[in-house]
Amino acid sequence: MPLLGDSSAVASAEERRLGDRIARELFRDPDYLDDPVLADYVQGVWQPLLVAARQRGELTPELDERFAWQILLGRDRTVNAFALPGGYLGINLGLLGVVSSRDELASVLGHELSHVTQRHISRLIAKDSAQTPWMIGAMILGALAASKNPDAGNALLVGGQALAAQSQLNFSRDMEREADRVGFGVMTQAGFEAQGFVTMFDKLQQAARLNDSGGYAYLRSHPLTTERIADMQSRLPLGAPHPVARAPLMHHAMMATRAKVLSNPGVDALRVWQTQADDASLGNAPAAQQAGILYGAALAALQLRDVALARHNLARLQTLAATDAKSAEPLRWLDAEINLAARDLTPAQRFDLATRLGLTAAPTPPLASLRRPQLMLQTQLALQLNQPALLNAQTQTLQTWLTVQPQDALTWQALARLYAAQNQTLRALRADAEAQAARLDYTGALDRLRAAQDMMRASEVGGSVADHIDASIIDTRQRQIEALVKQQVLSP
Incomplete structure (x- = not known):
């Protein structure tokens, strides 16, 4: 208080x-x-x-x-x-x-x-x-x-x-x-x-x-x-020596490096990471520092669209971090980023990637087991594979996530893409509207909801129970968003 x-x-x-x-x-x-x-x-x-x-x-x-x-x-x-x-x-x-x-x-x-x-x-x-x-x-x-x-x-x-x-x-x-x-x-x-x-x-x-x-x-x-x-x-314990900064862990070093790479995407800056990774003295550096540099080199190569080099640096990093349990997930996610960007996987390799990412046509996993980076990577792979069973399963997974994270604009956008891939245009428009609303762009959300209503009128939607439910949700959300737009206009 x-x-x-x-x-x-x-x-x-x-x-x-x-x-x-x-x-x-x-x-x-x-x-x-x-x-x-x-x-x-x-x-x-x-x-x-x-x-x-x-x-x-x-x-x-x-x-x-x-x-x-x-x-x-x-x-x-x-x-x-x-x-x-x-x-x-x-x-x-x-x-x-x-x-x-x-x-x-x-x-x-x-x-x-x-x-x-x-x-x-x-x-x-x-x-x-x-x-x-x-x-x-x-x-x-x-x-x-x-x-x-x-x-x-x-x-x-x-x-x-x-x-x-x-x-x-x-x-x-x-x-x-x-x-x-x-x-x-x-x-x-x-x-x-x-x-x-x-x-x-x-x-x-x-x-x-x-x-x-x-x-x-x-x-x-x-x-x-x-x-x-x-x-x-x-406030430190009595008699404790003056603290010194902890040696970074591999996981933290990789995340700090990711921040550096994404904040400075210029070509010259990205190439510097490879220069550091190729330095003969790198092996003498602490393991966390090596991990950060190799992660940066792999991510930078991916930004430069050099998939072969990205895979090479990732392989070095995987060898270095093989026994570090906390690095497993970020390495798996980076591996998926690289492979999804490459688009050169054989059917067998795509199946293997789907297995590693947990993408299956099985029922939605428990909420506690879901991680947002994994959700986004699963969605990208489902869209690439374009198999109805996988698209439907991933749609259900994102819907489950959004029941507890309704302000997650990026996940609403991913759900809109999944609906569009399944030719569910009405639901795609509504999901896109929710993404705009989550970013507080209520005018943009209202535009998409009105487009959905125009589509319903043009096609005379309403023949099934599901259609009635979608129409009701869109009408309700339009009234709610209109009220928020008015509040924005009236607010000083």
Whole structure:
């Protein structure tokens, strides 16, 4: 619960609407990235933090229900993470590329989560009652854009109020200390090592000394002080030596590398990974470092459409990581990415890939066994194989996933493709509409629902029970989306 006193005049519902407004623009940003593999890795850290915050009473039932609690990834190479109104958090791939462990990532996410649960954002919004919510939203978007491109950021700032935006985004020192303290408690209760908080502080402090080129935007919005660093060190067990960053595990090293490759897709940058993989001294490096470089070389080769080279680097990586159990899944997913991109598999090889990915015509597996990267790869393979039984089974699997993850836009898009492959155009349009709605583009969702209704009228759909059910769902969703569109228009 907030300990600085909840003096906020901003209701949680109003804060969520403002967050939705900002998030809608971020979804449209070309830098927005929904990479299932990286998102799955981040969720593996994020979900335990949410559970711990609930257990500690930091995340109240009201905020838990009203706020989005959604993480948006951006390709930007700057080392930055930020909390937004309404429970949205942003993470740049630049940050994922520099953290040395899950513990360090947990320290950043726990800190940002605590800014939201302690209502710091709401208090900042209420601090200047002269600023209307829409202006504050524009200022926040402008400040985020300015971290990538000062000219673009200034264009978005209403009336050029750059100083006001900076003031609006910067938390007070008391708020920063509270987010440190609460975030520390949340991350340690979630099972992460306390040393991650201190080593992350050390890393950022060193970066502050050596780098003032704008690459560490996190430092400008979260200024470190000797007092804050000492406070985190004092929370370690009495007599414990000053912690040093943990040696990265293979799994983490591969995910950090994936973030680096996807954030810098230029041809020259991609070729550098192969140069590192071919370096004769690579074998002398720690195993995790070798794994990261080989993973980067394989993924970079795939980006350059050199499938043979990607397979060669993957084979080296598989040999290196053969005994590392936690690396098995990311290696299996990378293998599937490469083979799906190649499109040169024999029928026997495709059957083998389907087996390794768990794609069968059997009934839908239990929800607990489903992983989002695997779902997306299974869908790609089902579409390539184009067998009715597999398409139908994968459709049921995605439907099951969406019953508990209805805001998963990427899965709705995958489901739309599966429906289209089965000539179920009406359902494909509805799934595409849900994908747009999940990204808060209600106008786009409404367009697709109206197209579905036009199709029903043109073909006089309604002869079967299934047709009546589809028509009813589409009509109901259209009314719901129309109400959301009106709310967007009327919101200040």
